[in-house]
Amino acid sequence: MKAAVIVFPGSNCDRDLADALREVAGAEPVMVWHKDATLPEGTDLVAIPGGFSFGDYLRCGAIAARSPVARAIVDFAKRGGPVLGICNGFQVLTETGLLPGALIRNAGLKFVCRDVPLRVETGESPFLAGYAPGAEVTIPVAHHDGNYIADPDTLARLEGEGRIAFRYLDNPNGSLADIAGILSENRRVLGMMPHPERAAFPHQGNEDGAPLFRALAEQLAGV
Amino acid sequence: MPHPFKARIEIMLKPGVLDPQGEAVRHALATLGFAGIDKVRQGKLVEIDMEAGNAEEAAARAREMCEKLLANTVIEDYRIEIAER
Numbered sequence: 308m309k310a311a312v313i314v315f316p317g318s319n320c321d322r323d324l325a326d327a328l329r330e331v332a333g334a335e336p337v338m339v340w341h342k343d344a345t346l347p348e349g350t351d352l353v354a355i356p357g358g359f360s361f362g363d364y365l366r367c368g369a370i371a372a373r374s375p376v377a378r379a380i381v382d383f384a385k386r387g388g389p390v391l392g393i394c395n396g397f398q399v400l401t402e403t404g405l406l407p408g409a410l411i412r413n414a415g416l417k418f419v420c421r422d423v424p425l426r427v428e429t430g431e432s433p434f435l436a437g438y439a440p441g442a443e444v445t446i447p448v449a450h451h452d453g454n455y456i457a458d459p460d461t462l463a464r465l466e467g468e469g470r471i472a473f474r475y476l477d478n479p480n481g482s483l484a485d486i487a488g489i490l491s492e493n494r495r496v497l498g499m500m501p502h503p504e505r506a507a508f509p510h511q512g513n514e515d516g517a518p519l520f521r522a523l524a525e526q527l528a529g530v
Numbered sequence: 531m532p533h534p535f536k537a538r539i540e541i542m543l544k545p546g547v548l549d550p551q552g553e554a555v556r557h558a559l560a561t562l563g564f565a566g567i568d569k570v571r572q573g574k575l576v577e578i579d580m581e582a583g584n585a586e587e588a589a590a591r592a593r594e595m596c597e598k599l600l601a602n603t604v605i606e607d608y609r610i611e612i613a614e615r
Contacts (some may be wrong), residue, residue, distance in 0.1 A: 366602055373599055402602065409604045411543075416550045456547060456605060481548070 308527050310334040310352040313380070313396075315341045315360035315371045320393065320504060324356040327504040331520035344375040351527055352389050353380050355396030357449070357502060367410060367452045368398030377403055389433050389527065390496045394450055397488070397498035406489055406498045407465070408457030413450070414481025420449040422513070424476040425487055425501060429469050432494040433526035437518030444515035446501035448479060448487075453500040455482040455489075465489055472497055532581035535588040536615040541601050541608045542573035576600055579615060588612045 310328045314321045325336035336354075337347045346353065361370035371377065377399070384390045384405050392400040400406040413419055422445050427438040438444070457465070462484060465471055473488035480500075488499030503516025543549050549571050556570040578595070582588035592610045601608040 365600070369599065369602065401604075407604075409602055411547065411605060412550050414548065414550055416554055454548075454550075458604075481550075 308332070308334040308351045308523070309347065309349050310336045310354055311339045311346050311350045312336050313339050313341065313353065313355045313376055315358070315374065317360045317362055318356050318358035318395070320357035320395075320502065323502075323504045324354055324393065327507040327516070327520050328352075328354060328523075331507050331517050332523040334523065339376060341371065341374040341376045344379060346376075346379050346383055350383065350388070352391065352523065353383055355380070355390070355392040355399050356504075357394030357396060360395055360399065363452070366398075366402070368395060368400075368402040371395075371399045372402030381405060384491070384496050387493060387495060389523075390491075391434060392496075392498040393502055393504065394448075394453075394500055397500055398452065400496065400498040405496050406491060407461045408455055408483075408489070410452050410500070411454045411456055412452050413454050413479070415479075418449075418451040419453070419479045420447070421479070422447050423479050423487075423501060425473045426476055428471045428474055429490070431469065432472065432490050432497060434497045434519055434522060435472060436526055437522030443476065445506070445513060446503055446516050447505045447513075448501045449505075450480070450500055453480040453482065455486040455500075457483060468492070470494070473499055473501065532583060534615045535580055535582050535585065536613050537576075537578040537580065537588060537592040538611040538613070539576040539578065539592060539596060539600060539608055540573060540611075541576065541596075541606050542571060543605055544607055547605050585612045585614075 328334040427442045470490040474485040506513040506516035552570040552572040596608045
């Protein structure tokens with residue numbers, strides 16, 4: 308499995324994400340610079356890491372979502388390719404329109420960096436098959452703009468179609484309906500504010516994020 | 531013949547969207563003793579110097595820029611003013 312890890316100026320979780328993809332998902336990570344207009348030949352998965360792409364100028368993820376590689380990511384997703392966006396990667400996915408809604412400044416105004424308890428709301432996704440639906444896990448967040456917002460119709464559709472992937476058990480940022488992560492309509496694009504790559508190895512003291520990567524190994528094996 | 535125009539683009543969060551930054555500014559103003567403030571909303575102002583055939587064309591281009599990049603219309607509204615420079 309070849310995983311394209313997208314790197315923007317200001318990305319800072321790209322290497323951690325590549326480590327988790329290599330060691331836990333058994334993938335071959337390839338770092339892809341934002342100026343590349345195409346993904347590497349044979350890309351099976353696109354992973355957009357956390358960080359502060361383009362210094363969060365204009366809006367978080369806004370400039371990254373208009374970079375040359377973003378068009379290639381949108382095409383890949385529209386062909387059914389799996390895309391994972393973590394933290395800033397989630398913001399980039401909403402800015403490209405691949406995921407609905409937006410992420411705005413935390414309601415408490417402060418940058419929040421701590422472990423947060425989450426509930427896995429569905430197992431129906433290549434990213435979530437490693438969790439029992441309803442499972443409670445703890446995964447760290449580290450963000451200033453993680454307050455998810457969507458109009459009532461969008462929220463109703465997300466709820467109705469079971470596209471809420473993770474919900475906060477103790478909402479750290481004011482997110483609508485305690486939303487921590489959502490899926491695309493085809494369930495193959497996941498955006499989430501928590502950082503599973505920071506909870507994927509024994510030396511990190513918490514492996515609650517590892518099932519996400521292990522599931523990828525099984526779900527995308529042989530593709 | 532292209533003319534020089536300046537587009538002033540005001541971008542504000544939509545009315546229903548919580549603006550925690552505006553709220554923080556409101557608190558700070560109250561701390562300074564400013565009374566009678568009901569609400570503070572904080573937005574962005576973008577100025578773009580450009581060449582265009584006429585004001586309508588300049589406005590149309592500014593609108594396209596807003597839709598494609600400058601505003602996130604999920605959460606933000608924008609207003610454009612065009613002036614000659």
